[in-house]
Amino acid sequence: MRLRRFGPRAVLAEVADARTAAALAAWASDLLPAEEIVPAARTVLFDGVRPDELEDLLAGWSATVETVEGELVELRTTYDGPDLARVAQLWSCSVEEVVARHTSVEFTSAFCGFAPGFAYLAGLPAGWRVPRLDTPRPRVPAGSVALGGEWCGVYPSASPGGWLLLGRLEESVAARLWDPAAARPALLAPGTRVRFVVG
Amino acid sequence: MTLTVLSTGVLTTVQDRGRRGFARLGVPRAGALDAPAAALANRLVGNGPDAAVLEVTLGGLSFRAEIGVWIAVTGARAPLRVDGEARDNDRPERVPAGSVASLGAPSSSVRSYVAVSGGIEVAPVLGSRSTDTLAWVGPSPVAAGAVLPLGIATEPRPLDTPPVRRAAGLRIHPGPRADWFAPDALDRLVATAWSVEPASDRIGLRLAGPALPRLRTDELASEGMVLGAVQVPPSGRPIVFLADHPSTGGYPVIAVVEEADLWQCAQARPGETIRFRAR
Numbered sequence: 001m002r003l004r005r006f007g008p009r010a011v012l013a014e015v016a017d018a019r020t021a022a023a024l025a026a027w028a029s030d031l032l033p034a035e036e037i038v039p040a041a042r043t044v045l046f047d048g049v050r051p052d053e054l055e056d057l058l059a060g061w062s063a064t065v066e067t068v069e070g071e072l073v074e075l076r077t078t079y080d081g082p083d084l085a086r087v088a089q090l091w092s093c094s095v096e097e098v099v100a101r102h103t104s105v106e107f108t109s110a111f112c113g114f115a116p117g118f119a120y121l122a123g124l125p126a127g128w129r130v131p132r133l134d135t136p137r138p139r140v141p142a143g144s145v146a147l148g149g150e151w152c153g154v155y156p157s158a159s160p161g162g163w164l165l166l167g168r169l170e171e172s173v174a175a176r177l178w179d180p181a182a183a184r185p186a187l188l189a190p191g192t193r194v195r196f197v198v199g
Numbered sequence: 200m201t202l203t204v205l206s207t208g209v210l211t212t213v214q215d216r217g218r219r220g221f222a223r224l225g226v227p228r229a230g231a232l233d234a235p236a237a238a239l240a241n242r243l244v245g246n247g248p249d250a251a252v253l254e255v256t257l258g259g260l261s262f263r264a265e266i267g268v269w270i271a272v273t274g275a276r277a278p279l280r281v282d283g284e285a286r287d288n289d290r291p292e293r294v295p296a297g298s299v300a301s302l303g304a305p306s307s308s309v310r311s312y313v314a315v316s317g318g319i320e321v322a323p324v325l326g327s328r329s330t331d332t333l334a335w336v337g338p339s340p341v342a343a344g345a346v347l348p349l350g351i352a353t354e355p356r357p358l359d360t361p362p363v364r365r366a367a368g369l370r371i372h373p374g375p376r377a378d379w380f381a382p383d384a385l386d387r388l389v390a391t392a393w394s395v396e397p398a399s400d401r402i403g404l405r406l407a408g409p410a411l412p413r414l415r416t417d418e419l420a421s422e423g424m425v426l427g428a429v430q431v432p433p434s435g436r437p438i439v440f441l442a443d444h445p446s447t448g449g450y451p452v453i454a455v456v457e458e459a460d461l462w463q464c465a466q467a468r469p470g471e472t473i474r475f476r477a478r
Binding site: 004005006007008009010012025035036037038039040041042043044045047048111112113114115116117118120180181185186189190 | 219220221222223224225226324325334336372373374375376420421422423424425427428445446447452455457458
């Protein structure tokens with residue numbers, strides 16, 4: 001782990017990958033007094049801290065600490081997205097095989113960004129990475145299940161988007177992805193395990 | 200105990216000190232962009248530091264007080280009138296029940312703050328009454344016809360002296376990705392007179408000037424961002440992240456602005472010059 005100062009009251013910890021970042025963030029959230037702990041693709045940001053103190057505390061962490069097993073959320077998905085054939089082509093397989101592969105992965109929410117409740121779901125094998133669209137769609141419907149780069153994601157609200165669309169969730173489930181009035185505003189908060197099932 | 204909004208100008212929002220602890224869910228902090236001005240306004244009318252105020256962009260707000268209230272206007276000096284009669288900024292002014300207070304356009308700076316005794320008590324979202332203009336978490340922007348509830352008022356404190364402020368430039372700390380830039384990039388950042396772009400908003404102050412040369416041109420994986428981060432997209436023109444900044448970003452951060460100096464970003468008009476200062 002490499003630590004970089006991020007101004008006078010924040011530290012950025014660089015780690016190997018998103019799963020490690022999520023594990024470090026989960027470990028730290030119980031121990032460290034920080035205003036914000038933000039895991040991301042290969043880093044964890046600790047904001048609102050005293051950098052010296054934090055650096056001492058982080059010295060006590062080892063990447064071999066067991067990954068905290070988050071809650072498992074199953075998302076019933078209708079696989080009728082406009083980019084299914086494109087993904088099949090990229091993966092050199094049939095559309096049925098795309099669905100079989102996508103439902104076979106247990107994803108982990110690595111971090112949220114882009115929009116509130118939009119989770120970057122890690123777990124796609126390296127060979128299944130897909131490019132983003134050259135020109136993003138101006139409007140992707142809420143609840144769309146998509147792949148972009150090494151990530152899978154579900155759009156909590158309608159927005160522009162450049163990821164490849166595999167399918168969609170039911171409206172009632174999509175509405176729970178981001179609900180600021182709920183006890184759990186983001187259904188797929190970092191650390192949550194996610195499986196997609198054909199529904 | 201309410202205010203009835205009659206007009207709002209280009210953008211009026213409810214702001215307090217912002218929400219904390221939800222960056223990991225992708226939620227910006229929001230909060231008053233010129234935090235010291237908002238804090239002064241609250242003190243003048245006797246409110247606590249967490250009371251919500253109105254952030255008025257380039258004037259144009261008017262409202263009717265349905266009960267008698269104290270108000271204080273701080274930040275950009277906008278001509279204040281109560282029932283047509285001129286009143287001062289930076290001090291508590293009484294608005295009797297049924298009277299109309301209006302804010303003209305400030306001749307300099309951008310954002311004025313209107314604190315009302317008791318505070319604006321719209322329903323909080325995730326612990327804050329601030330409107331975030333990136334993801335639109337929090338109350339909707341204030342619109343004509345809105346009826347804004349007020350909290351319980353205390354006595355104003357008219358003797359609070361407004362601090363004399365001077366826009367003396369933005370003091371910077373080296374950023375986490377300073378090594379992604381040419382070795383002299385930080386010096387260039389400081390040496391350049393940057394021009395404020397019209398696209399600047401509550402999310403970021405966008406600056407025009409000679410491009411900051413990058414050493415590394417590969418893609419940076421998205422990482423957490425802080426208030427005051429100076430992000431440099433491929434154009435080489437820096438953006439200073441303000442209260443509504445996205446919680447993660449994929450462009451390298453060359454520097455971080457001292458929080459106490461960020462009010463200058465809230466008040467800089469398009470075309471004006473911004474300078475960075477080494478600490």
